[in-house]
Amino acid sequence: MANEQSIKQADVHGPIKNYYKTFGGMAGIKALTNTFVDNVAADPHINYYFAHANIPQLKYQLAQQFCVVLGGPCKYTGQTMTQAHKGLQITTAAFNYLAADMMAAMKTHNIPMAAQNYFIAQLAAMEPQIVTK
């Protein structure tokens, strides 16, 4: 299990459920993250936000964060969601496009529906920290 500091930093809301194995452990989470970031990079509604992003670093931090959210034995050492998205002027519409890109990625990887619902609810709970416009 991730420690308390790591959980807080990852902006996990509410009780963590253990879906780590359902997502295929770290290999599954990395594969999902790759598909998700690829979907975002190909999404003309939001990809311009990532024009100057360090994609390998972003994928690494996302996979660690997702692992913590899914109850896995990881530590998230990146920025909080408030810090990471400060000044990016992210809109509700952009947030929703990104969520749809994650749903498509989970579908691609055949994640069971209950696990999908848990994960997307966790991401949705981060919206107040991310949407600033």
Ligand code: HEM
């Ligand atoms: C629940 C949804 C989201 C989560 C979980 C999330 C998570 C993250 C994480 C973990 C980082 C890296 C922090 C670090 O390196 O310390 C990051 C950075 C970033 N995020 Fe998000 N994010 C979300 C939504 C969004 C949305 C909607 C956008 C824009 C449409 C966005 C744009 C960015 C950008 C541009 C960066 C900086 C990348 C870089 O400079 O390399 N994020 N996000």
